[in-house]
Amino acid sequence: MRSIAVMNQKGGVGKTTTVVNVGAALAESGLRVCVIDLDPQAHATLHLGSDLRPEQPSIYHVLTGQHRLEEARRQVADNLWVVGSSLDLAAAETELASVAGREAILRDKLGEDSQTFDYLLIDCPPSLGILTLNALVAVGEVFIPLQPHFLALHGLSKLLETIGRVAARLNPRLKLGGVVLCMYDANTRLAAEVSQDVVEFFQAARGQSTPWAEATVFQTRIRRNIRLAEAPSFGQSIFQYARSSNGAEDYRELAAEIRTGSGR
Numbered sequence: 110m111r112s113i114a115v116m117n118q119k120g121g122v123g124k125t126t127t128v129v130n131v132g133a134a135l136a137e138s139g140l141r142v143c144v145i146d147l148d149p150q151a152h153a154t155l156h157l158g159s160d161l162r163p164e165q166p167s168i169y170h171v172l173t174g175q176h177r178l179e180e181a182r183r184q185v186a187d188n189l190w191v192v193g194s195s196l197d198l199a200a201a202e203t204e205l206a207s208v209a210g211r212e213a214i215l216r217d218k219l220g221e222d223s224q225t226f227d228y229l230l231i232d233c234p235p236s237l238g239i240l241t242l243n244a245l246v247a248v249g250e251v252f253i254p255l256q257p258h259f260l261a262l263h264g265l266s267k268l269l270e271t272i273g274r275v276a277a278r279l280n281p282r283l284k285l286g287g288v289v290l291c292m293y294d295a296n297t298r299l300a301a302e303v304s305q306d307v308v309e310f311f312q313a314a315r316g317q318s319t320p321w322a323e324a325t326v327f328q329t330r331i332r333r334n335i336r337l338a339e340a341p342s343f344g345q346s347i348f349q350y351a352r353s354s355n356g357a358e359d360y361r362e363l364a365a366e367i368r369t370g371s372g373r
């Protein structure tokens with residue numbers, strides 16, 4: 110199983126859109142995919158059409174030991190499952206603060222999981238707290254979505270530092286797998302220039318002994334596309350909502366790139 114946390118402490122960069130639509134694309138290609146929504150805002154849960162009622166088991170109940178993963182997981186399409194989130198999860202940051210081994214709870218729960226998948230995708234909240242730490246300890250790879258505007262690289266060093274610290278202390282197999290350029294405005298010079306800066310930044314890091322030394326900037330750019338912004342309110346992936354949109358084309362291509370590992 111490949112396990113991937115999609116993280117960036119900035120909100121609105123494309124994490125949830127990427128998790129949902131890459132997950133849906135991989136599932137459509139016949140792979141078994143489990144999405145875990147670790148954001149109390151529950152956008153991935155809603156986007157996947159799985160609106161949890163408060164009494165239903167969610168990832169909150171899994172992390173606090175009240176339910177097993179399989180009890181909180183629901184199938185939302187062929188080959189596609191979600192472990193949903195709800196606002197309760199916001200309390201987990203403080204509730205888990207005093208628990209010994211609090212960073213490794215999700216890893217341990219995954220270890221006890223009875224089901225296997227080809228891909229596990231984790232949607233992280235826009236912070237670097239306990240929830241994101243749990244994702245980083247549980248996975249093998251991190252993907253970072255970036256929006257190519259002039260502050261794109263701002264905050265990246267903090268993010269990489271966090272990945273480095275987790276890799277050194279808690280999860281030695283952790284690697285930055287790739288950077289996804291999201292909401293790309295193909296017609297602007299700024300997008301092209303910032304993208305080039307991002308590519309050069311990671312090229313310069315090659316060969317160092319860091320978890321991002323082999324990171325790829327995915328060739329596929331996710332263009333800004335209104336259909337991608339509309340799909341969540343219908344509880345549909347871009348492939349259900351607008352199969353022939355640019356958004357569907359880009360996410361299908363990104364999923365293919367992820368699957369073949371090309372560029373790595």
Ligand code: ADP
Nearest residue numbers: 120121122123124125126292332333334337338
């Ligand atoms: P995050 O999870 O990082 O906060 P989201 O994936 O929720 O970011 O994206 C932020 C907003 O931008 C959402 O309203 C989403 O629908 C929209 N969005 C994401 N990607 C695109 C895109 N490529 N084109 C247009 N809108 C997008």
Ligand code: MG
Nearest residue numbers: 124125148152
């Ligand atoms: Mg999100």
